Amino acid sequence: MTGPRSPLTIADIDQSKLDPVQVGSPEMLARIDEIAAEWATRDPFYIQVDGLPMVVVGKYEQCREVLLDSETYRCELPKQEGYEKFDKFLGVRSLAQMDGEDHRRIRRLMTPAFSPKALVALESEAEKVVDGLLDAIEARGGQYCDGVREFGSQLLDGILLTSMLRLDEERKRIFHEMHRVIPLTAAVRPGEPFPDECVTAFAAARDTINALMEERGKNPGDDLISTLVLARDEGDRLSADELFDVVFTICVAALSGTARTMGRTMYGLFQRPKVVRRMYEQPSIVSQAVAEAQRMYRQGYFMFPRMAVRATAIGGTPIPAGMIVRVSLHAASYDPTMFPDPTTFDIDRSPVDWMSYGLGEHNCLGIRLARLVLRVAFTNFVRRFPRVRLADPNFRPAYYGALGELRMDTLPLSLS
Amino acid sequence: MIKILATSRDGNEVKVPAEPTGSLMQVLRDIPELNVRADCGGNAACATCHVFIRSDWTTVVGPPLSDDEVDMLDGLLSTTAQSRLACQVQLEPALDGMAVTVAPEE
Numbered sequence: 001m002t003g004p005r006s007p008l009t010i011a012d013i014d015q016s017k018l019d020p021v022q023v024g025s026p027e028m029l030a031r032i033d034e035i036a037a038e039w040a041t042r043d044p045f046y047i048q049v050d051g052l053p054m055v056v057v058g059k060y061e062q063c064r065e066v067l068l069d070s071e072t073y074r075c076e077l078p079k080q081e082g083y084e085k086f087d088k089f090l091g092v093r094s095l096a097q098m099d100g101e102d103h104r105r106i107r108r109l110m111t112p113a114f115s116p117k118a119l120v121a122l123e124s125e126a127e128k129v130v131d132g133l134l135d136a137i138e139a140r141g142g143q144y145c146d147g148v149r150e151f152g153s154q155l156l157d158g159i160l161l162t163s164m165l166r167l168d169e170e171r172k173r174i175f176h177e178m179h180r181v182i183p184l185t186a187a188v189r190p191g192e193p194f195p196d197e198c199v200t201a202f203a204a205a206r207d208t209i210n211a212l213m214e215e216r217g218k219n220p221g222d223d224l225i226s227t228l229v230l231a232r233d234e235g236d237r238l239s240a241d242e243l244f245d246v247v248f249t250i251c252v253a254a255l256s257g258t259a260r261t262m263g264r265t266m267y268g269l270f271q272r273p274k275v276v277r278r279m280y281e282q283p284s285i286v287s288q289a290v291a292e293a294q295r296m297y298r299q300g301y302f303m304f305p306r307m308a309v310r311a312t313a314i315g316g317t318p319i320p321a322g323m324i325v326r327v328s329l330h331a332a333s334y335d336p337t338m339f340p341d342p343t344t345f346d347i348d349r350s351p352v353d354w355m356s357y358g359l360g361e362h363n364c365l366g367i368r369l370a371r372l373v374l375r376v377a378f379t380n381f382v383r384r385f386p387r388v389r390l391a392d393p394n395f396r397p398a399y400y401g402a403l404g405e406l407r408m409d410t411l412p413l414s415l416s
Numbered sequence: 417m418i419k420i421l422a423t424s425r426d427g428n429e430v431k432v433p434a435e436p437t438g439s440l441m442q443v444l445r446d447i448p449e450l451n452v453r454a455d456c457g458g459n460a461a462c463a464t465c466h467v468f469i470r471s472d473w474t475t476v477v478g479p480p481l482s483d484d485e486v487d488m489l490d491g492l493l494s495t496t497a498q499s500r501l502a503c504q505v506q507l508e509p510a511l512d513g514m515a516v517t518v519a520p521e522e
Contacts (some may be wrong), residue, residue, distance in 0.1 A: 112490075
């Protein structure tokens with residue numbers, strides 16, 4: 001796309017609408033749920049990140065307006081100095097950063113791999129992976145476990161990398177390393193190169209994906225990469241470069257997004273013994289409970305960035321052409337006009353998750369996969385350990401990650 | 417104005433008044449008890465507005481026309497000969513009285 005000649009500066013905005021919040025600072029992340037609830041009641045306001053002004057949109061209806069207007073708010077950002085931190089995949093064209101017909105075409109080719117029919121076979125695989133992890137926790141004594149290290153992050157390793165992609169241990173290690181370095185891109189300042197360890201990890205992932213595509217192209221199996229290599233639509237198919245970008249995107253989205261979702265959802269649910277009890281006694285409400293936990297404890301406070309390609313305004317806040325727009329669905333999920341008494345955890349809300357996986361043409365392609373994994377994971381976890389709770393009721397996670405992410409390293413749980 | 421007779425997943429019938437313009441999804445989405453998510457906003461890209469057209473209306477409504485809609489319906493488990501994505505059904509005066517049922521969530 002053609003972007004502005006140079007990024008906007010602070011001189012381009014009404015500074016009375018500039019919030020001094022240090023986005024991504026430990027102080028901000030420690031209060032992120034309170035902050036999201038506050039943003040839910042404010043019209044759009046500006047923030048500044050490394051000198052670049054952006055606008056934050058948090059009210060439910062205003063978020064919806066941005067997500068449904070893909071003509072004004074585009075996902076492909078300029079590849080030029082000043083925008084380095086948005087290129088967190090080091091040049092890979094992810095589906096979340098494409099627009100228009102390009103986006104529709106790639107998405108159309110990927111869709112069958114994530115359809116309900118395609119996911120039927122995965123349910124039993126997911127059960128096996130989840131039960132295997134729970135067996136291992138039980139074998140270690142079953143009194144305590146780390147929900148993130150021993151379950152949440154292992155889960156996606158098992159389901160995505162082992163069951164869906166059929167990767168061996170060395171290749172899994174390469175993908176984990178790529179996942180580990182992504183937050184480092186958030187620290188890249190305008191004009192600076194990416195850190196060496198990012199470049200090395202991404203190059204290794206690129207070599208691995210290229211090798212996998214070649215192998216699976218010659219000998220297709222029942223794995224996701226083979227399905228994508230063979231994906232066709234009326235004679236159309238993914239090119240080698242597109243296939244690389246797609247596999248990369250799936251790995252990052254699933255490893256990163258779902259691992260974060262697992263951590264935050266466990267934190268939301270396992271601090272509430274009465275909710276856990278209800279999930280144990282009535283497994284049919286597990287999906288509702290998970291959805292409510294995702295509403296209050298979203299895995300990130302910003303969606304992928306968008307850019308306004310024409311001057312506009314939302315809720316009286318001017319949005320100049322070229323401005324980065326940060327939609328906060330974390331904030332929107334606390335909007336009291338949509339969710340009465342939004343800071344109360346209520347699994348009987350209806351509906352609870354209308355935008356939890358996005359909205360519009362960029363809504364999450366893997367939504368059904370994510371829901372399946374979450375349902376199986378929490379149903380089986382609570383069935384195995386019905387007394388699961390935070391080991392320390394006052395535990396507060398120390399979040400970190402790329403701009404907008406809420407990654408957790410640890411979640412100590414008591415199981416008995 | 418026309419009227420659409422919509423049945424929710426748990427069998428409740430709702431009479432929905434609608435302007436005969438825009439898509440069926442846009443009308444159903446605004447009725448909370450129908451719980452039509454329409455995640456993709458009308459791009460035939462999520463199938464969360466899947467409905468069954470009552471058989472006496474299928475000829476009037478017609479079959480899916482776009483490859484996108486056909487492909488999305490092909491990937492669902494509950495698709496029948498009455499299936500359409502509501503976002504791809506354009507309302508018009510001839511659809512006054514049409515009866516539809518919201519399909520199961522998948």
